Amino acid sequence: MGKVLQFVVPELAFENNFLMNAMLGIASLHMQRLHPDPANAQRQTVIYRAKALKQYRQALPFIDINSEHYDAALIMTILLVVLCSQDYAMSNEELTIVQWIILYGGMRTVMEMDTAETIRSKKIGPMFSRYITELKSTPAISLSLFNMVACVTPMDEEYASLKFYCQALDDLAVVYASLSQDGVGNAFSLRVITWPTYVTREFAALAKEKRPRALIILAHYLIFTKLVSNLWWVEGIADREIAIISNMLSPEWHQFLQIPLQARSLTKSEDIVQLLLG
Numbered sequence: 258m259g260k261v262l263q264f265v266v267p268e269l270a271f272e273n274n275f276l277m278n279a280m281l282g283i284a285s286l287h288m289q290r291l292h293p294d295p296a297n298a299q300r301q302t303v304i305y306r307a308k309a310l311k312q313y314r315q316a317l318p319f320i321d322i323n324s325e326h327y328d329a330a331l332i333m334t335i336l337l338v339v340l341c342s343q344d345y346a347m348s349n350e351e352l353t354i355v356q357w358i359i360l361y362g363g364m365r366t367v368m369e370m371d372t373a374e375t376i377r378s379k380k381i382g383p384m385f386s387r388y389i390t391e392l393k394s395t396p397a398i399s400l401s402l403f404n405m406v407a408c409v410t411p412m413d414e415e416y417a418s419l420k421f422y423c424q425a426l427d428d429l430a431v432v433y434a435s436l437s438q439d440g441v442g443n444a445f446s447l448r449v450i451t452w453p454t455y456v457t458r459e460f461a462a463l464a465k466e467k468r469p470r471a472l473i474i475l476a477h478y479l480i481f482t483k484l485v486s487n488l489w490w491v492e493g494i495a496d497r498e499i500a501i502i503s504n505m506l507s508p509e510w511h512q513f514l515q516i517p518l519q520a521r522s523l524t525k526s527e528d529i530v531q532l533l534l535g
Contacts, residue, residue, distance in 0.1 A: 265380050266332055273329035275312035279336040282306045283490075286343060290489055306340055309333075322371045328381050334364035335384060342490045352501060353494050354453075354475050358461045361453040387451045394438040396430035399533075402477060405470060405513045415470065421459040422470050428455040429474065432481055437534055441526050446485045452478060469510045476502045476517040483520065483529055496521045 270277040282305030289295035289302065313333055320326045338360050342353055368376060368385070376385055406426065409419045435448045456464075463471040479495040499517045506514070516532060523529050 261381055261383050269325060269329040273326060275309050275316055276329045276333055278305045278309035279333055279340055282309055282340050283336060287489060328379055330367055332381055334367050339490045352498055354479060354498055355464050358453045358456050358464055362458060362461055389444040389447055390439055392431060392434055394434040396434040398426050398430045398433060399516060401513050401516060402426055405473060418463055421457055421463060424457055425460045425474050428452060429478055441484050449481045449485050467505060469506050472502045473513045476514055480517055480520040480533060484526055
């Protein structure tokens with residue numbers, strides 16, 4: 258994957274303005290974290306991001322899947338997640354994690370223009386790997402999450418959405434299992450970062466509507482992002498978003514948020530792992 262980022266992606270960027278502006282935007286976004294006075298970098302990020310998004314929307318309808326422009330569009334779907342994290346339209350009413358899910362939905366749309374086998378065979382193929390190791394541990398979720406969906410009855414207004422919550426939890430159970438099997442490392446981190454790519458469109462809609470059960474599932478997922486290392490654009494998002502979710506939900510739902518709220522005060526990886534797997 259390193260060679261793809263160092264050589265293939267820059268080559269594609271020189272031929273596709275939307276990708277070039279996305280890369281410049283991410284560079285300036287990173288500079289915001291490194292510079293003591295980030296105001297200039299913030300202005301640059303806004304400019305590059307606006308250009309990248311506009312050019313991407315204009316180019317996408319005319320892209321030939323047999324050309325390298327399609328490869329650039331595929332890479333763009335990943336970069337947008339980074340580019341629209343941290344400082345993008347942040348407020349106490351908006352959640353970055355919901356933005357991720359929406360953007361990953363866009364990735365799915367672009368990928369469906371071709372076959373998964375063809376995409377994996379491309380030079381950019383390694384960028385679209387969802388896992389490194391085969392999962393041998395049995396997937397499982399926390400008792401709190403199980404109880405949250407187990408109490409939904411056929412008379413509940415959310416009964417029609419139950420299967421989408423369960424699908425999201427099935428996918429999250431794989432992340433729990435990966436932590437148990439692989440520990441904190443690259444294999445686990447990849448499963449954490451790619452979890453939103455498994456989320457169904459129906460669950461994404463529920464999250465966008467701020468349905469309590471969807472938000473609680475996202476809060477539990479966010480704990481895992483605290484264990485992902487070497488991804489600067491993820492840092493700090495979990496604690497902020499868990500607090501926002503807690504404030505959005507009425508007290509009756511807080512019983513299902515105990516673990517995420519406990520995780521906010523933890524900084525050591527071993528303590529977070531014990532909380533998740535204990």
